[in-house]
Amino acid sequence: MKIAFVGKGGSGKTTLSSLFVAHLAATGKPVLAIDADINQHLAVALGATEEEALAWPTLGDNMALIKEYLRGDNPRVPDVAVMIKTTPPGRGSRLVTPFEDNPITEACFRQLGGVRLGVTGQFDEDDLGVACYHSKVGAAELLLNHMIDVEGEYVVMDMTAGADAFASGLFTRFDVTFLVCEPTVRSVGVYRQYADYARDFGVRLVVVGNKVTDAEDVDFLREQVGEALLGWLENSRHVRAAERGTTRPIGELEPHNLATLDAMLATVDAEQRDWARYQRQGVEFHLRNARAWGSGRAGADLAEQVDPGFVLAPPALATQDA
Template sequence: MKVAFVGKGGSGKTTLASLFARRLARQGNTVFAIDADVNQHLACALGMAEMDAVALPTLGDALPRIKEHLRGDNPRIASAEQMLKTTPPGPGSRLVRVAAGDPILRDLTTEIGGVRLAVTGGFTENDLGVACYHSKTGAVELLLNHIVDLPGQYVIVDMIAGAEAFASGMFTRFDTTFLVCEPTVRSVGVFKQYAGYAADFDVRIAVIGNKVDDESDVDFLREHVGDALVGWVGRSAFVKAGERGKHLDITDLEPANLTVLDTAKALLDSAGKDWIKFTRQAHEFHRRNAEAWGSERAGADLSAQIDPEYVLGPQLLETAPVLR
């Protein structure tokens, strides 16, 4: 399953993403986490020291290699340079397997407490004033378009904060999107904005309340998000310890907060996989990007990269080319 954590800046989405990833890994699942936020904090939230986190390999720097790898010998893609962040796979493309040993993930991820983590990389001095962050998250969108996740495998993405998460088609790449929402007017305002976008594109969202102190906070969330609320996390000594550099085993998280994580997993699993919709949405957003700017820049009709008969799914794993 593929899942995103989104929300207003400071809502705690990175914390919730890390707790969810650690819980799933502790239960024996295969977990691949991606930090796609401009503020790169997921590695530290998972338990890595900050001095080690800054040295992690980045997807943004590896984008040319990722494109060349995924392109494989797909005859519809003339060169890696003609791949957009939305380019979908087709016959001859290399697919990405979440299991350990996948050649592209092997070199670009680091294991932290049973979770395989990839980071996009933050802004550098050379980026300031000349690049937007989507130039880095394009690597994430390409990977998501090519990942075939099987039962017991989870891809967890900590998305960029605020409505920027909807600035590309990446918001359609998930089986469920969890919006982390504080009991404040600003935070529920972000939810309402997300909910409108999600409804337009058949994106499944659910809300996890965070920083909840009392029943009045719960009532406030229920009033504003309704049935989308699947649970809430209270102030946590476990989380506070982690923020102070003391990372406990996830089983030490407060029982009520563990229950919220397990409820979220059950909701995610209940969504099921819809590879036909996943592929249709990939084609739709690639066509949009090709027509809006990609084809003109490339000097070629990049919408022709779409093979309408090709549907991503596990049935392709036996025949998709693999580079080892």
């Protein structure tokens, strides 16, 4: 299952995603996590030191490697020079699974507290005024477009805050998107903006409240987001410590907050992916990107990269292995 965390800046999105990832790992679930936020704090939230986090290899810096490996011998993609973040897999592409060992995982991922963790890379001073952060996130998008995960495997991404999470087709790559919402008018406004985007593409959007202090906060969230509200995290010493970057054993989390994490996991496990629809959405956003900028930049018609007879699904992986 692929899971995303989105929300307003400062809502506690990274804190909640790190608690959920830690909960998965503590219960023995295999989990691959990717920090795709413009502010890269997930590694520290999961227990890395600041020095370790700064030295973490990045997907963005390894885009050339990722393209070359995933391209395989797909005849529709003759060269990595014409491969963009939305290039869909086809026959001959090299498909990956979340927990295999390959050149991408060796270069870009490390183990941390029972979690396989990768980061897209942060926006730094050299990027100011000349670069777009989405170019870094594009490495993660390309990887997810070629990744086949099965029941019992969890891929969790901490997305960038605000509407930028919808700046590419990446938001359609997830089975469940958890929107972290504070009991404030501004945070609810962000939820409504997200809900409008998600509705048009059939994205499963679920709200989890955060920084809840009393019954009035809960009533406010229920009134504003209705049935989309799955649960909430109550303010606690454990959650506040997580907000400060202090890692504590997930088993020490308060019972109500643990119950919310359990409800989130149950929601994820209840989803069934439609692989054909997943492929169609990936192709749709590739064609949008091709028309808008990709074909012009590549000097080739990138619509020709679409393999109409291919569906990304477990049988395709079996064919590749054969």
